[in-house]
Amino acid sequence: MADKQDHGHVHGVVSSPVDASAVFKWAVGLNAGYVIVEAIAGFSIGSLALLADAAHNLTDVGGLLIAWWATVAATRPPTEEYTYGLGRSTIMAALTNGVAILVGAGAVIWEAVQRFSDPVAVPAGAVIIVALLGIAINGGTALMFRAGRKSDLNSEGAFLHMAADAAVSLGVVASAALMLFTGWSWLDPITAILVSMVIVWAAYGLLKASLSVALDAVPASVDHAALKVWMEGLDGVTEVHDLHVWALSTTSNALTAHLVIPSGHPGDAFLDHVAEELREHFGIGHAVFQIELGDGPACRFAPANVP
Template identity: 55%
Template sequence: MAHDHTQDHRPPTDLGPAFRWAVGLNTGYVIVEGAAGWITGSLALLADAEHNLTDVDGLLIAWGAAVLAKRAVTARHTWGLGRATILAALFNAIAILVGVGAVTWEAVQRLSDPVAVPGLTVMLVALVGIGVNTGSALLFMSSRKGDLNAKGAFLHMAADAAVSGAVVLAAVGIMVTGWDWLDPAVAIAVSLLIAVTAAGLFREALHMSLDGVPFEIDRAAIADWLERQDGVQGLHDLHIWPLSTMRTALAVHLVWQGADPDAFIDRVTDALAEAHGIANVTLQLERRPCDRAA
């Protein structure tokens, strides 16, 4: 006896407004920063403007994935297109790591041959960057814990805000001491911190893209809980996998002896949704044990 329950007790998060504001703010900042770099001849500002342009691309990709995740299922995509949010998070993690690598490489080169930078101009533009990137990160703060795609966007923006803050400190230091090497030194330090965070995002997104059990779910604990339910004498073929960054599915065969299978299934699926956020549940009830292992 097989039964599938699909229910979601959490309303889907509408990230459209957040992405719209983030893309608009960052696009405007890229234009301002690029123009300032062109007028002053500051390669640092031009390079950062190019980096922020990749951020806009990343936000657009994450936004597109969030839109795809809301599309209805089709005969060709029976689970819908929610997995696009996982791929977007993976792409964002890779983009962050590539950007960190490029900045670190350039900073190492400049340590041996520091380039004079207009400290005041860099500081003022970076201050604007702090405001833009911090504001953009805050747009995704409330959604980042339950949505890896939103987490990727949040980390991207938060990392850029940190970079802008470090640039301000470096600019102040350069104006006070005249030490041009502060600019690449701070860039390297910040890049290492960003790399650690991005590596965690990459690991989680890659794990989910390979149908791994979401990190926040304890498979052993769920198996133990299922085996303790009334009438359950054993289980096997327990599978838990992500459908998107916000939806998780579970399928399991239960050896069960009871009188009311519908009531049992309703109770178990409701509990899995409420306690673990697993809203897509398929239970296969069997009357006799199977030779397969759990």
């Protein structure tokens, strides 16, 4: 079938903000510093709410590092050994990070449950001061990512994560204020459990998404059915089969497909146009096509149940 098939290999570059690395550097530095301050304060005054929030913010640092790593990995060229580059290492890091988050949250919840039978007095005023610092840092970090969130999925995820963390810190302030006026020490472990549940929910989403990507599932940002319909509507294309879409990294998607075009190879201009449309409308920056005439034996990969 070599005389009836041609291959098209096209690339579309998915851009990201030029200063993204600098923004991530500041964000990681600020949040890592706050984690240290919050953890020291939590251990010093015996506040599980602060320790839980410190654990939450530690996951933020991990998430920011993963996103930062992705922007750096995307700039590294492929090698003879790693022909797609090192983008998928961010997926492995996300899986590891998700497991670590669940273990840490589980430990905090266990300790919080023990506190109900052996309550510890917590200086609410100190908790409020540290949590207010968290609101300032998380809120400020979110603003740092706001400018690039529309053009960079990493920045969008970081913005939403930091904004949510500012809200969590606000919850810690509210519970500490209630303790200050009511003296109800049981509010501290309750808040610790609630914050830990937020962490568990975030970790579940991270694990689910990263495991899905690791198994080469179609990226959540890509509508597979709409993509296939669009490709079938291209000029001269009568059939599309063996269509595969997967993530090369947390920021880059790839596609391979067989296009049946009875009139013959449509030319490089056609492939370049398709690549640009895939990049702009579907977020796919790396596409490979096999052109078939459809006048010979049926392609062995045409059936939908053939991987």
